[in-house]
Amino acid sequence: MPVSVRRTVVIFPEHSRKVSVTVAASLEGTTPVLPGAPAPVVVAIDGPSGTGKSSTSKAVAAKLGLSYLDTGAQYRAITWWMLTHGVDVDDPAAVAEAAERPVIESGTDPSAPTITADGEDAGGPIRTPEVTAAVSAVSAVPEVRARITALQRHIADSAERGIVVEGRDIGTTVLPGADLKIFLTASPEARAARRGGELKAQNGQADLAATRQALLKRDQADSSRKTSPLAKADDAVEVDTTELTLEQVIECVVTLIEEKQRVA
Ligand SMILES: Nc1ncnc2c1ncn2[C@@H]1O[C@H](COP(=O)(O)OP(=O)(O)OP(=O)(O)O)[C@@H](O)[C@H]1O
Numbered sequence: 001m002p003v004s005v006r007r008t009v010v011i012f013p014e015h016s017r018k019v020s021v022t023v024a025a026s027l028e029g030t031t032p033v034l035p036g037a038p039a040p041v042v043v044a045i046d047g048p049s050g051t052g053k054s055s056t057s058k059a060v061a062a063k064l065g066l067s068y069l070d071t072g073a074q075y076r077a078i079t080w081w082m083l084t085h086g087v088d089v090d091d092p093a094a095v096a097e098a099a100e101r102p103v104i105e106s107g108t109d110p111s112a113p114t115i116t117a118d119g120e121d122a123g124g125p126i127r128t129p130e131v132t133a134a135v136s137a138v139s140a141v142p143e144v145r146a147r148i149t150a151l152q153r154h155i156a157d158s159a160e161r162g163i164v165v166e167g168r169d170i171g172t173t174v175l176p177g178a179d180l181k182i183f184l185t186a187s188p189e190a191r192a193a194r195r196g197g198e199l200k201a202q203n204g205q206a207d208l209a210a211t212r213q214a215l216l217k218r219d220q221a222d223s224s225r226k227t228s229p230l231a232k233a234d235d236a237v238e239v240d241t242t243e244l245t246l247e248q249v250i251e252c253v254v255t256l257i258e259e260k261q262r263v264a
């Protein structure tokens with residue numbers, strides 16, 4: 001819950017002038033909004049699996065003092081809840097009927113994002129192969145999308161300093177009025193190699209061909225569903241990350257945001 005704290009903050013250091021302001025800061029450490037701070041900026045980052053959305057969005061948000069929302073984690077959390085509550089995830093009617101039941105909560109600190117379902121930490125279980133295999137089917141159900149989209153808009157509206165929201169349909173559907181829209185891409189080979197690197201670190205081995213197949217299968221399901229499929233918004237900036245390091249992608253997005261803020 002927000003509390004009021006008095007802090008002395010140097011707003012114009014170049015003039016050695018200290019200005020004392022009363023700022024609202026949350027006990028969880030949310031950065032306060034200061035007079036003269038840039039206007040809140042809303043950034044949508046979309047793209048297929050393994051293009052670097054999460055890594056880039058988290059780092060950019062941390063650098064610029066913005067909130068961060070991983071919308072894929074929300075779809076994974078509702079999928080995990082359904083799998084553990086006996087809902088048949090291959091039956092769209094059963095999924096639709098259960099869509100309102102779990103309470104899904106996201107923590108938006110980019111240095112420690114969290115996700116819970118009915119208060120239970122879902123951060124680990126949502127990354128299991130079972131959830132990954134079922135999430136495209138669950139997230140295709142319109143009732144699930146309506147519920148999660150409303151939650152995402154509420155979180156974005158509440159972000160005082162601005163937010164980086166990453167997913168598949170943020171620029172097209174969730175936040176069509178975002179200040180900046182980025183669409184990340186990369187070749188299937190590059191994406192498989194990146195995911196393969198993660199799997200190797202976890203299990204000591206990785207089957208690159210199978211990883212590539214699984215990525216493409218999920219892309220196909222996410223791009224072909226009827227309700228808000230994975231798609232680039234007409235006004236999104238496309239960044240092909242195939243030949244870029246993660247640091248270069250982060251720098252590119254930070255520069256695009258700063259340019260937007262300068263002209264705003
Ligand atoms: N430009 C890059 N060069 C090399 N590796 C990268 C790059 N961008 C991201 N990675 C690595 O690729 C892996 C996948 O990145 P990340 O999870 O950010 O992708 P994503 O688009 O969010 O995927 P998903 O949609 O499946 O969650 C991570 O291990 C990350 O460190």
Ligand SMILES: Nc1ccn([C@H]2C[C@H](O)[C@@H](COP(=O)(O)O)O2)c(=O)n1
Nearest residue numbers: 071072073075135139167168169222
């Ligand atoms: N805005 C979004 C975000 C995610 N999804 C679905 C489709 C993905 O396959 C799945 C998991 O996302 P990831 O954790 O891999 O980013 O969630 C979606 O439909 N819309």
